[in-house]
Amino acid sequence: MAEKFDVIVVGAGMAGNAAAYTAAKAGLKVLQIERGEYPGSKNVQGAILYADAIEKIIPEFRESAPLERHLIEQRVWVLDDTSHVGSNYRSEEFNREPYNRYTIIRAQFDKWFSEQVTKAGGLVICETTVQELLMDGNRVVGVRTDRKNGDVFADCVILADGVNSLLARKAGFHEELKPKDIALAVKEIHFLPQETIESRFNIGEDEGVVIEMAGKITAGMMGTAFLYTNRESITLGVGCMLSDFKKQKTTPYQLLEQMKAHPSIKPLIAGSEMKEYAAHLIPEGGYEAIPPVYGDGWMIAGDAGMFVNGIHREGSNLAMTTGQIAAETLIDLKTAGKECSARNLKVYRQRLDASFVMKDLKKYRKMPEIFHKSPQFFTTYPELLNRAAHTMVKVDGIDKKTKEREIRGSFLAARSLTGLFGDAFKLWRAFQAR
Amino acid sequence: MTQVKVEEKLFQNRYRVDAGRPHIHIKQPDLCANHCTEQQCTTCCPAGCYIAEGNGRVVLITDGCLECGTCRIICDEHRNVAWEWPRGGFGILFKFG
């Protein structure tokens, strides 16, 4: 394999496929390397696909991409041990084409996306692990794979190797990941007849519901849970920060089991058949945790660059957009006959800064720290909210005014007035921040 | 709450095990036994690959590994986990992901 390519893309996930497709489509000589048996066989997601990001790369994706259901309703639940309070947002507007969000199954979607790369002229090699980057001084000149005579060379390497990216770290581009910046999610997929899903969730054919959950479902850890409807299956999972997992004694699978046994969730998956159990990390450190994303002969896209908006559960779209921008940067340099030096690749970071990716991450840059310092958001408040709802809803001969006083008292007893205001203020500031 | 057995979950998964070539190693087993009081790997690993033995030692069997990377990151005090991806094509093969 002594051939030289314009670009080598490591990884065939959302970021890698977006980068490889964009570059190949523009006529660059692209080699993409994926360690899985097929693209998607190593990848885990909830999974919600945001149409906008893929549409900007493949406008006609709806015609051939494997999509499960388009989403028409979002539920947000705050749970305590036996109940939930929440909100529903359902809109007929989401039920009109072109649809805005879909559920997908990553193993199928990634395979499809990768086929588009091949069709655009990119060379995709699977079952091959990149072991390290080949350097000439400070400059990346290629990759070493685990194949025989497996060194390959390129003008530029795009690292789209996901959250647990070993390559940039081995090359010394940035430090080891920190437990406070990374969440561990575990999930299962449960199969049910299509009609059962549609009647249980009050939806028609092709329509879907997402439920985002917070509160005691994470056993006091900083994290969230989710439940999404696919065509003939339901995916559900729970994720918490590694720094919190480290401090306690519940195993991830026990946490998932507790979630499934919760009285608000159990009936939704009753009678289903579990067909896969998966785990994956999510980089949730936000803006402050973003590593250097370019250098001499290399760029980083997707989860490997911490491009995840944990507050809004967006990741795949940031991955696709950063992959696309990385490829576009490269195409422009090639067209102008410029080399892939750090100086020229600086444009990549500038373009990221100007995109929704960095703007959103910057806006929420204080959030991770606030949540780390305020465990009451995951313990006390969910319980108080649920108790308050219970008190108001239960009819027991006590007048409502007394009940209100009781609720106010319980909030104050659990957290002082300054504490409550402080938390509200911190949250407000974090959402306002720019 | 009854304790769930992780093996029952892993049983649903598809693997191609690279027999005799585990991709993760404990660098110095003595360090786990004598200097690590928490042994978080034994609770945090979502596949239950790390088992605390009665004598304070930790045994690692990677066959059910989900390749998440947790054990590498949480062992931040001792950095006692040598972690590589499995060879291309081996390891967990998600059907749905």
Ligand SMILES: Cc1cc2nc3c(=O)[nH]c(=O)nc-3n(C[C@H](O)[C@H](O)[C@H](O)COP(=O)(O)OP(=O)(O)OC[C@H]3O[C@@H](n4cnc5c(N)ncnc54)[C@H](O)[C@@H]3O)c2cc1C
């Ligand atoms: C449980 C869960 C739920 C989520 N839900 C959502 C959601 O609903 N919506 C959303 O937008 N985002 C969601 N995310 C986030 C989203 O999954 C990620 O942001 C996205 O997958 C990142 O894409 P990526 O291409 O950067 O990385 P990945 O998709 O992880 O791809 C990395 C690829 O690189 C390959 N690779 C790695 N190292 C090597 C190597 N050395 N050699 C060869 N190949 C290598 C891997 O096999 C893999 O295919 C979720 C994540 C999780 C874990």
Ligand code: SF4
């Ligand atoms: S990578 Fe994840 S699943 Fe594999 S041994 Fe480490 S913690 Fe367990």
